[in-house]
Amino acid sequence: EDKVVQSPLSLVVHEGDTVTLNCSYEVTNFRSLLWYKQEKKAPTFLFMLTSSGIEKKSGRLSSILDKKELFSILNITATQTGDSAIYLCGSYSGGGADGLTFGKGTHLIIQP
Template sequence: EDKVVQSPLSLVVHEGDTVTLNCSYEVTNFRSLLWYKQEKKAPTFLFMLTSSGIEKKSGRLSSILDKKELFSILNITATQTGDSAVYLCAVATKAAGNKLTFGGGTRVLVKP
C-alpha cells in the first residue's frame, strides 16, 4: 500500500523564522511529488517535483526531492502570518489516472 508521511504534524514559529517541512514516501512506481497549501478548504498547488536534486523556487518557498532516500522538503524563509496553513504533500504514481496519495499534512502557525 502506498504511504506518504509528513513531519512535523504541526509547528508554531514567529514572523521572520525559517521553517522546513518533511515528506517521506513509500510508493510503487513513483511518478512525481506535489506540495499543496491548504488555508481553508481548497488546497492550492505549490510545486511538482519529478527529478532528484533540482530545487524549485517560488518567492520565499522552495522545495527539493531526493528519489534515492524517498523524501522531499519544503522550505519557507522569512515567514509571514499569511504562510499559516496546512501544507500537504502528495505523490502521484504510474497507476492509472494520476490519483494522488496524500500525507496527513503539517499545520504551520506563524505568529506576529
C-alpha cells in the same frame, strides 16, 4: 499500499523564522511529488517535483526532491502570518487509480 508521511504534524514559529517541512514517501512506480497549501477548503498548488536534486523556487518558498532517500522538503524563509496554513504533500504513482496519495499534512502557525 502507497504511503506518504509528513513531519512535523504541527509547527508554531515566529514571524521571520525559517521553517523546513518534511515529506517521505513509499509509492509504487513513483512519478512525481506535489506540494499544496491549504488554507480553507481547496488546496492550492505550490510545486511539482519529478527529478532529484533540482530545487524549485517561488519567492520565499523552495522545495527539493531526493529520489534515492525517498523524501522531499519544503522550505519557507522569512515567514509571514499569511504563511499559516496546512501544507500537504502528495505523491503521484503510476499504479492504482492514478490519483494522489496525500500525507496528513503539516499545520504551520506563524505567530506575529
